[in-house]
Amino acid sequence: MSATEVATKTGAVSVQNVRKFYQRDSMQIKVLDGLNLEVPQGEFLALMGPSGSGKTTLLNLIAGIDRATSGRVVVAGTELGPLSEGELAKWRSRNVGFIFQFYNLIPVLNALENVELPLLLSPLSKRERRERAMTALRIVGLADRSKHYPRQLSGGQEQRVAIARAVVTDPTVLVADEPTGDLDAQSAEEILDLMQTFNQEFGKTIVMVTHDPRAAARAHVQRHLDKGVLTN
């Protein structure tokens, strides 16, 4: 049974009774407190809430870049808690695409090379990697900018390249942390259009953290987080 099949049965994301504490000197800071969340396959979920409510922490747990203090996190059919750092890295490369607020493209690489970056971890040949990266750039409408470096692109274009990088490995889940937070209104709309396309046409499950109600309105479901607890 493939990971996707398991995900269809159990939901793409399952967060069960998760607690997350941070230790700051002698103080223990509670960020998530017994949180439960189910995200079915193909859903577009917006996580909202005030700063410090634990949105990004929850997103990091789902993306497998942070670990819960207790509880279970199952994403794309894999329980992340028991995985070693190496296994978790490998899992991330295959199952999750991450979209950052500030794009986080590698400045020394051009658009095509940035998109190709996650594929370097796959056994694909150089030609196959280039073809896939070009396809992803074509989908986000930037095939003609493949040789441009991040500094030569606008914010909206940079974020589109970042989205192409996130989807190029065909992950089950896309996680986005304030993807429109650094963009003007028009670019933000274009990015949200693109995310909707990936959700509706390619069936990607999307978990998006946002402060922007207009962005949240594009999602199927909006959940609010406050002081580490989901309030709706």
Add this chain to the structure above:
Amino acid sequence: MKFAPLILKHLRRNWFRTLSTVLAMAVCIFLICTLQTVVDAVNYGLHLGNASHLVTRHYVSLVFNLPNSYKNKIAAIPGVQNTTIVNWFGGMYRGDMKYFFPNMAVEPEAFLQIYPEIMLPEDQKQAWFHDGRGCIVGRKLAEKWSWKVGDHFQLESFIPPYRVGKPFDFIVDGIYDTDTVKYPGTDLSAMYFNYKYLYEATGQRAGIGTLTLLIDDPKNAGRISKAIDAEFENSDVQTKTETEQAFRASFIAMAGNLALLLNGIGLAVAFTILLVTANTMSIAVRERQQEIGVLKTLGFPSGLVMALILIEALLLGLMGGALGLILAGGAIHALPNVPFIGDVVRQFPGLGLSPKIVTYGLGAALLLGLLAGLVPALLAYRARITEVLRQV
């Protein structure tokens, strides 16, 4: 190989920093390799000294001469088979130090008997023996100045007792060669002339700078040396007698300590460059915290991220090492032509970058790169994604 573009583009990212780091490494490797080559050459040259040769000189310093009367007394000591005066003349060609070449006043017949490596046709030998102003020059020196047998030239010494108000005239009586296989250390860029000429031209004020002795058996070197020095122990001018190897060692600034000094300089430079490079690498990696976080988020294992930084550091080391070796090769090639230094350096046979030194230099460069990259690479290895991305 598929990560090569990523590494190379990072090196090109801040080309000035990369260039300055490579140059710093290059200077370090250049110094280490050049110094080590000279040390090796000195050591090699020392071992070439004939074990049957002893050198007697003034006890205090080479600056002072021994009385001429000492020659016969030393020659009479049991075990001494032959002697020749060898005085450093310090003659300048065309009155300019930049044309300087080693030139010594010797006793022709004894000199050629003691040094069979100086090979001359018989007729040239005889001409030299009977020509007061005659001299012999090495093949390389003759070729350099296009001298032929019978040519005349002048030298003027910079040593005060040998400055007689006018230059010394010389006639080329012979051009000597050697058997480079049998006598690999023979200097073919030197000139030798008759001590009698010096003695007479200076109004019989010239003394013995050094007296080279041929002894019957190298095993007797210690006994004969002691006997010679004991002979003059209670005189006004005491002597110091040592093997030719030891004499060369003391002549070349105490070569034993020279190696220690040069290696010390090399190590100090290497350590300084290591600190500078490590700091530069740390800054470069600290500036890339965000990228390291992104790579890890994309699924790059920590070990791979660490390896990429280490390879980058090793590449810096390799480039610095290669450039340093090229510079060292050039410097060593040019060294014999440098005024003053060249005259000393030319005494060293086979001066050049040996495969051993090249391996040593590249190894040192890679080690420097590795050490410089180790701490930044470890920091990258241990960097937690959530922490480095939060700092952005």
